[in-house]
Amino acid sequence: MLQTMLRSRENFEEIYDTYVNMVYRICFTYLKNTADTEDMVQNTFIKLLEQSDSFQSKDHVKAWLIVTAGNLCKNHLKHWWSKRAPVENWNLPVFMEDRETKEVMDALWQIPEKYRIVLYLFYFEGYKSKEISEMLGKSHSTVRTHLERGRESLKIILGGDFIDGE
The missing domain is CATH 1.10.10.10 (Winged helix-like DNA-binding domain superfamily/Winged helix DNA-binding domain)
Structure with a gap:
């Protein structure tokens, strides 16, 4: 059972290693630049650390990360700064080449x-x-x-x- 999934550093690192590339791709799909994408990936995993609810399965963790990353990106795009800042980097990350x-x-x-x-x-x-x-x-x-x-x-x-x- 994954109820104690976030209770140890090893479990968090396992989740991070498993899903960081997926979260990065989702954020990059929304934001289209490396700097903002890296910020939102970091924020997604910070929210995971702050998450007090338990997860029923690895699929639940994956779905939670997808929804959270998407919501963080949408909120970031609504921010006044994002509307004024130009998109400077359309290059794909290395793992997408x-x-x-x-x-x-x-x-x-x-x-x-x-x-x-x-x-x-x-x-x-x-x-x-x-x-x-x-x-x-x-x-x-x-x-x-x-x-x-x-x-x-x-x-x-x-x-x-x-x-x-x-």
Whole structure:
């Protein structure tokens, strides 16, 4: 049972090592620059340390991290400073430099955020549309619509077929 998951340094380090790249990719998908992304990754794991509730499973921890990272990024983007500061770094982090991944991620940044995060969670993190709807607090039909419209946008940008799913 993972109820004592955050009670020891070793457990926190295990969670961090397991999910830091995923949290980074999610934050980078929202923020599109390294400095802000690193700040939000750090803030996500600080919130995890402050979390007093226990988790039922590793999937619960993963889902909590995804939702928390997304919410922190959205809040950061609403801040007055973020609206005035230019995006200075569109380069992908080292772990995302696979050519196909880079091409798809570049295309993802060209579509609206509401489609981008749903497509990212579906294709890169392997969540089903129902799980995404629960995580994001949106109806299942809304998530399915965002997946469909996001795929259509990617087809146009990538100049061909995009993977159909679920």
